[in-house]
Amino acid sequence: MDFLWTPHRFSGGLLALDVANSVILRATPERSIDRFEHADAIAAFASAATTLCAEPLPTRLLMPPADRAAFLALREAIDRYFRQRVEGADDAGLLADLLDAAARTLRLSPNGADLGASTARSALRLAARADDGRLKICANCGWLFFDRSKNRSRAWCDMTVCGNRRKASRHYRRAKDGGAA
Numbered sequence: 041m042d043f044l045w046t047p048h049r050f051s052g053g054l055l056a057l058d059v060a061n062s063v064i065l066r067a068t069p070e071r072s073i074d075r076f077e078h079a080d081a082i083a084a085f086a087s088a089a090t091t092l093c094a095e096p097l098p099t100r101l102l103m104p105p106a107d108r109a110a111f112l113a114l115r116e117a118i119d120r121y122f123r124q125r126v127e128g129a130d131d132a133g134l135l136a137d138l139l140d141a142a143a144r145t146l147r148l149s150p151n152g153a154d155l156g157a158s159t160a161r162s163a164l165r166l167a168a169r170a171d172d173g174r175l176k177i178c179a180n181c182g183w184l185f186f187d188r189s190k191n192r193s194r195a196w197c198d199m200t201v202c203g204n205r206r207k208a209s210r211h212y213r214r215a216k217d218g219g220a221a
Contacts, residue, residue, distance in 0.1 A: 043081060045088035051198035053186035054095045056163035059085075059155075060119040061183040061197075076115070079108060086155040094188075097158055105156030107148040110141070114156065117141035118163045122184050126177050138167060178202050 052058040062085065064073040076082050086102040105111035121138040124131055142160035149157035166175070166186075174187045179195045180202035187194040196202040 043075060043084070045085055045092065047092050048198050048200070049075075050089070050092040050094065052184055053188060054162050054166055055089060055093050055097065055159055056118050056166055057122070057184045057186060058089065058093060059115050059159045060122065061185075062115065063119070065182075066119070067182050076112060079104070082108065082111070082155065089155065089158075095162060098153060098161075102158055103154040105145070105148075105154050105159075106150055107145070107156065110145045110148050111156040111159070114141040114145045114160060114163070118159075119184070122166070122175060123177065125171065126175050126184070135167065138163060 049061070050058045052061050062075040064075065065071045076085070083104040086104050090097060090101055117134075117138040117140075121131075121134040124134055142164055145156040145160045146152070149160075173192050176185055176187050176194065177183070178185060178197040181197060183197045183202075185194075185197040
C-alpha cells in the first residue's frame with residue numbers, strides 16, 4: 041500500500057514521538073492502522089524524516105533500522121512510557137522497558153546513524169527531560185506531541201488538521217443545537 045509521509049505525520053515535534061504516532065487510532069484497536077506494517081513504509085518514513093522531522097537529526101539521510109522487530113518494540117515502549125507520563129502515572133517498569141528497548145536498538149545499529157538508533161537517542165533525550173508540561177496527547181487524534189508554544193497552551197498535534205476538525209465539530213454542534221431551540 042502506498043502512503044505519503046506528509047508534514048502532518050511529523051507533528052509530534054520529536055522523532056521518537058513521530059515514530060510512536062505511526063499507529064493511527066491506537067486507542068481503538070478495531071480501527072487502528074499500523075503505518076509500519078510493511079518494511080518499505082519504514083524506509084519511506086526514514087527518508088521523509090530527514091526533511092520533515094522538527095528535531096535535528098545526526099545525519100542527512102537516515103537509513104532504515106537494522107532490526108525491524110527491535111525498532112517496532114522500541115516504538116511500542118516509547119508510546120507506553122510517554123503516554124503514561126503525560127497521564128501523570130509513574131511506572132518504573134515502563135521506564136525500564138523503554139531503556140531496554142533503546143539499548144537493544146542501539147546495540148543492533150551498525151553505525152548508529154539509522155532510524156532505529158536516532159529514534160532511541162531521541163526517546164532517551166526526552167525521557168531525561170524534567171517534566172515541564174510540554175509533552176501532551178492531542179485532544180482530537182490521541183497522538184503524542186511536544187508543545188513548543190511559548191505559554192504551553194497547545195491542545196492539538198497539528199492546528200491545520202486536528203485543531204480545525206475539532207473547531208469545525210464544535211461549530212456544527214453549536215449551530216445544530218441553536219437551530220433546534
